[in-house]
Amino acid sequence: MTKHPSILPLKVENLEYEAGGKQLIKNISSEFNQGKRYLLLGPNGAGKTLLLRLCHGLLKPKSGKVIWSSGKDANPKHHQAMVTQRPVMLRRSAYANIDYALSVRGVEKSLRPDMINAVIQRTGLTRVANKLATVLSLGEQQRLAIARAWVLKPEVLFMDEPTASLDPPATHSIEELIHEISAEGTTVIMTCHDLGQAKRLATDVLFMFRGRIKEMSSADDFFAGPQNDLAQAFLDGQLIWWKRRPEKDDVQI
Amino acid sequence: MNDLWQAFFKAISLVITLDNRLLEIVFLSLRLSLSAVGIALLIALPFGAVLALTKFPGRKILVIIINVFMGLPPVVVGLFVYLLLSRSGPFGVFGLLFTPTAMIIAQVILVVPIVTAITRQVLEELHLEYDELLRSLDVPWYRKVTALVWDARFSLTTAALAGFGRAISEVGAVMIVGGNIDHLTRVMTTAIALEARKGDLVMALALGLVLLAVALGINLFAYSITETVKRRHQ
Ligand SMILES: Nc1ncnc2c1ncn2[C@@H]1O[C@H](COP(=O)(O)OP(=O)(O)O)[C@@H](O)[C@H]1O
Ligand SMILES: [Mg+2]
Numbered sequence: 001m002t003k004h005p006s007i008l009p010l011k012v013e014n015l016e017y018e019a020g021g022k023q024l025i026k027n028i029s030s031e032f033n034q035g036k037r038y039l040l041l042g043p044n045g046a047g048k049t050l051l052l053r054l055c056h057g058l059l060k061p062k063s064g065k066v067i068w069s070s071g072k073d074a075n076p077k078h079h080q081a082m083v084t085q086r087p088v089m090l091r092r093s094a095y096a097n098i099d100y101a102l103s104v105r106g107v108e109k110s111l112r113p114d115m116i117n118a119v120i121q122r123t124g125l126t127r128v129a130n131k132l133a134t135v136l137s138l139g140e141q142q143r144l145a146i147a148r149a150w151v152l153k154p155e156v157l158f159m160d161e162p163t164a165s166l167d168p169p170a171t172h173s174i175e176e177l178i179h180e181i182s183a184e185g186t187t188v189i190m191t192c193h194d195l196g197q198a199k200r201l202a203t204d205v206l207f208m209f210r211g212r213i214k215e216m217s218s219a220d221d222f223f224a225g226p227q228n229d230l231a232q233a234f235l236d237g238q239l240i241w242w243k244r245r246p247e248k249d250d251v252q253i
Numbered sequence: 254m255n256d257l258w259q260a261f262f263k264a265i266s267l268v269i270t271l272d273n274r275l276l277e278i279v280f281l282s283l284r285l286s287l288s289a290v291g292i293a294l295l296i297a298l299p300f301g302a303v304l305a306l307t308k309f310p311g312r313k314i315l316v317i318i319i320n321v322f323m324g325l326p327p328v329v330v331g332l333f334v335y336l337l338l339s340r341s342g343p344f345g346v347f348g349l350l351f352t353p354t355a356m357i358i359a360q361v362i363l364v365v366p367i368v369t370a371i372t373r374q375v376l377e378e379l380h381l382e383y384d385e386l387l388r389s390l391d392v393p394w395y396r397k398v399t400a401l402v403w404d405a406r407f408s409l410t411t412a413a414l415a416g417f418g419r420a421i422s423e424v425g426a427v428m429i430v431g432g433n434i435d436h437l438t439r440v441m442t443t444a445i446a447l448e449a450r451k452g453d454l455v456m457a458l459a460l461g462l463v464l465l466a467v468a469l470g471i472n473l474f475a476y477s478i479t480e481t482v483k484r485r486h487q
Contacts, residue, residue: 058388077391088386091379091404100400104390132485 004074007155008034008187010055015064017050017211025050025061026211032156032189037182039198039219040191042208043234048191049085051208052158055189056082078105082158087145089133094125094144097133101148115151123147123177139170143177150181157181159190163197175200195235199223207231257454264458272459279463282440285353285427286420289360293416297365298409301372302398306380316373322366327359331426334359338430351432356440359426364416371412375405407482414475421467 010032017025025047032038040048053059055066057077068076090097098116107115120129123143128136133144142162149157162178163171178201182188192198198205202219207228215228226232267275304316336342338350338358349355379401387397402409424442431438433447441460448457 056389058385075391082389084385084389088383090383090386090400101390104392104396 004079005070006034007068007070007074007076007079008032009069010156011065011067011069012055013065013067015051015054015066016062017047017054017059018062024211025054028064028211028213030206030213030216032187034155034187035182035185036203037178037188037201038190038204038206039202040189040206040208041193041195041198041231041234044193045210046208047211048193048208049160050211052082052160052189052191056080056158058082079154080156080158081149081152081154083142083145083149083160083162085160085164087141089136089141089144091132091134093130094133094136094140094147095120095129097144098148098151101152105152119147119151122180123150124173139166139173142166142170142174146174146177146181150177150186153184154186156187156189159188161191161193163192163194171197207234209234260454260458263455264462267455267459268462275456275459275463277436278439278441278444278460281353281438282421282442283467285356285440286360286417289357289420290364290413290417292357293361293364293368293420294413296361297368297412297416298372298402300365301369302376302402304369304373305376306398306401319366319370319373323370325363325366326425327363327423328425328429330362331359331429334362334426334430350430351434351438353431353438355430356427356438359430360420360423363423363426364420367419368412368416371415372409375408375412376401379405407478410478411475414471418468418471422464 012028012030012032015025015028016023028051040051042048050059054061057066070076070079090100092100095116098119099112102112102115103109120126123146125140125143125147128140133141136144146159146162159178163174166174175197178188178190188201190201192201199219202222205215205217205219205222206213207215207222207226207230209230215222215226215231217226222231223235226235304312304319334355335350337344338347338355339345340348340350349358380397383397383401383404387400392400422442424446427438427440428443428446431440431443433439433443439447441464445457445460445464448454448460
């Protein structure tokens with residue numbers, strides 16, 4: 001890919017999102033810098049998926065801004081990719097799925113096979129490269145979705161619970177991939193609700209609860225002992241999403 | 254009963270010996286219906302795609318109208334085209350009534366709703382499935398359309414076959430606007446109707462056999478497409 005001005009840091013300013021008459025993302029501001037692996041942690045329904053989709057541009061905020069640093073010099077959309085929780089598989093072979101992403105980015109046809117074969121090998125999809133993507137196993141589909149995103153060499157890769165509903169070996173292989181992708185310079189912003197995984201992957205943690213970021217800190221600090229009592233409760237395994245707390249939480253700060 | 258068997262065997266021999274009169278009618282039928290389906294596809298594929306992929310006021314109503322039109326009785330379509338093309342009608346000056354062109358027009362009107370409806374449904378479902386990825390990749394709209402149409406190609410072929418089936422087997426509309434004129438507008442279905450009434454069972458049966466074979470061919474083709482798709486899924 002050609003050199004372009006970096007789209008990072010990504011700044012999020014006073015982001016709000018509403019659906020079904022409910023305020024689901026509440027006044028989130030944050031900044032994401034190059035080379036990190038950000039883990040969005042929080043109980044089910046905290047708004048992790050929504051925040052990812054807002055950042056990636058799949059959802060429009062009610063108010064607030066998602067600001068990429070490149071300005072008009074690069075199309076930020078072309079330097080980021082997302083692996084959704086249940087990735088969309090084109091009804092084509094695994095190989096053709098990856099090829100499609102490259103062709104959309106305007107990569108010359110003659111250059112594609114090498115790129116595709118390389119990423120297929122690195123994601124361990126060689127055996128199923130010519131199979132229809134829609135019939136692959138969940139783990140294979142997840143790896144294909146990562147391959148399809150990775151082949152674009154994005155500056156930022158969003159991943160929404162990339163290992164949800166995978167067995168331990170498959171989870172392990174995905175985590176290895178994430179480390180490789182990160183090592184190549186891609187900034188990873190991902191969600192998960194598994195503490196072990198967060199410890200293994202994160203450089204930075206964002207703890208979310210009921211549409212807010214309650215704490216954002218380095219992984220070391222976070223796991224050593226978060227400032228926020230909700231985050232601490234989450235670490236202790238005491239924060240159960242259906243537990244209703246008396247809410248000072250819904251009041252705007 | 255004996256007469257019937259005799260007629261049946263004579264009919265088969267007509268088919269096997271490629272009887273000239275029979276061939277003329279069969280070829281005219283195929284030519285008209287293939288033209289009609291070709292034209293209908295040119296209208297229905299873009300129309301169905303627009304209905305599936307865009308939002309505009311009146312879209313829902315159009316979808317309902319298309320679905321109603323799918324079930325239109327062919328004779329009514331025939332009557333409608335007849336009124337349009339008859340000498341006192343709005344398009345009377347073109348003198349198209351009782352010509353193959355009039356029959357193609359009628360068949361196009363019969364086929365367009367089916368193909369449009371199936372196209373719309375197929376593309377809408379696939380779009381729903383693909384939308385997230387296509388937006389994530391920031392795919393421009395025209396490339397979205399080509400991706401959807403390409404990945405739906407098997408279903409769309411089946412839609413075209415359904416349209417062809419309707420065109421080739423229908424009798425009411427082409428009878429009214431074509432007039433069943435020998436050597437000019439006589440197609441398989443109208444010929445069968447006429448010969449049966451005249452008592453020429455041999456010709457009627459021979460044509461019936463060919464029509465049956467065509468219908469069978471269409472279904473086999475459609476079947477082989479779905480089988481191919483299924484095999485790809487293993
Ligand atoms: N379109 C929507 N309409 C109404 N509620 C929604 C919608 N999308 C998400 N939500 C709600 O917003 C909350 C946050 O969702 P989500 O971001 O998916 O949570 P998670 O942190 O588990 O990924 C959930 O309570 C969910 O039910
Ligand atoms: Mg989620």
